Amino acid sequence: HTYRLGVNQFSDITDEEYRQMLTLDVSALEGQQTYDKKPYSIKAQLPESVDWRTKNVVSAVKNQGSCGSCFAFASVDTIESAHAIKTGTLVTLSPQNVIDCMGNPGVCTQGSYMHLAFEFIIKEGGLDKEESYPYKGVYHKCSYQAQYSGASITGYANVTSGDEDALQEAIATNGPVVVGIDASLSTFRSYKSGVYNDKKCKNAFRDLHHAVVAVGYGTENGQDYYIVKNSWATTYGDHGYIKMARNANNHCGIATYALYPTGTK
Template identity: 40%
Template sequence: MALTLNTNVIVFLFMILGTWASLAMSRTLHEAAMVEKHEQWMVQHGRTYEDQAEKEMRFEIFKQNLEFIENFNKAGNRSYSLSINQFSDLTDEEFLASHTGYKLIHAQSRISTTSFSYENQTEVPSSLNWREQGAVTDVKDQGSCGCCWAFSAVAAMEGITKIKKGTLISLSEQQLLDCSTNGNYGCNGGLMNNAFEYIIDNQGLTSESNYEYQEMQGNCQTQMELVAQIQSYQKVPRNNEEALLQAVAKQPVSIAIDASGIKSYSGGIFDGDCGTNLNHAVTIIGYGSETDGTEFWLIKNSWGETWGEDGYIKMKRNADAAEGLCGLAMDASYPIA
């Protein structure tokens, strides 16, 4: 009996050891696969690190981001998908600190807060894409400078210039970064309205080719040919997606959003987790609906073409909250040419 008992115990112990070994092997293989994916990602995005310690730290962040993305997509219960991208070795906090830049710092505004020229606009198309009208330039990349406010303002101005003048010109964000300093703080944040104020006072803006983007604030260059002008700008009534629709039906519109949930967005209609802590500026360049009836805004971002849907994001339209999904209806404005 004792021999039988001992044999059973030994078999049991071997089974436990085998299970542990299998789990250890599985973990080792998983870790090796993660390391390989990180190495491939580094090559793809040209990422290098200062030393081995930084590389190991960034690998852990990359692994956590990738595991979250894989689990999210595997669940398959949302209307959008995630993927690794150029931001995948950053924490959410690092990402928001370095790649957004909407900052609610007000300068004195010359416009009436009640002015909204499109309030009687009752006939609007069921869908619209200003790209198809030739009123949207290629997606740009603000990099690690927090000047989304400049890219949002420029995209809206490029749109209305094409609509009114018939010519699409890529305009200069760098001019705003260097010269629009009344209520804007370069890579440390700003507001589209303050950018519009500068353009009005300066009697125009030069082209991207004349004043190229440097991803940092520099000295204001004043001897530049001005290729586009605006007369004024207006605010869309706050927390009113119907008014926002009226405006977008006429031209691209600058808006602010809470970007806390979109770092790894790769496609579909975003309806995810975000609040109303506005921290990023983008530009609505259209709207529409999917075959299942889900309505969306089509939004141009400034994180390059490798992010999202070739640099764009679809965000759910007519969300339950009055302020719109991620606060997109809280602070919208548009230039008047």
């Protein structure tokens, strides 16, 4: 193994309880997505490694709790980073704003899509700061107030599905990217450190049940990896992060459904 497992907050819950947390369901997107096709000829010029955390544009690891709100956390994280890269100021934004105001009371058990979160924020024209709209972990009536908005976006782009070169370029040239992954395996649940690479991990749209953020990439002992930010508190993995195998046949579907905000304001 190139990775180590450990005891964390998920060690004592049942497989069923764990599965209930994994609410992303993008099986309907199979073959539906439109991609921003461009020739990826610049791979040679991309840096060997990127870690946006070192640029002070990635917020602290958050905790979604038992609500299936990964899509909101991961999408909001990328907007925080895009805004910080553009303005030089890192503002922590509110996933609860997204959960409450997208209009689905069953969101904690049903989850949603990251592109719908982006579309909602574009339409709304803003996103409140975490401090003015704190996380509750359950669905509430929408209480978005434009005067507390910390950032917004005017668009988003999809990474060409399954193309890890395109994902690498998006991370290097744009910033953190929100990705859907297969997080269903017990090895993912118990991950502690090293480069996560489990041959049982799947990569089709229907296998992606969790949303996370790729905040960088690199290579360790000859194994390429992505630096992935989770929303399961700092007790998960390596201080809340997991290194996931890169250039390993789209391991866990990390490049299957990947997108990032454009035009932050």
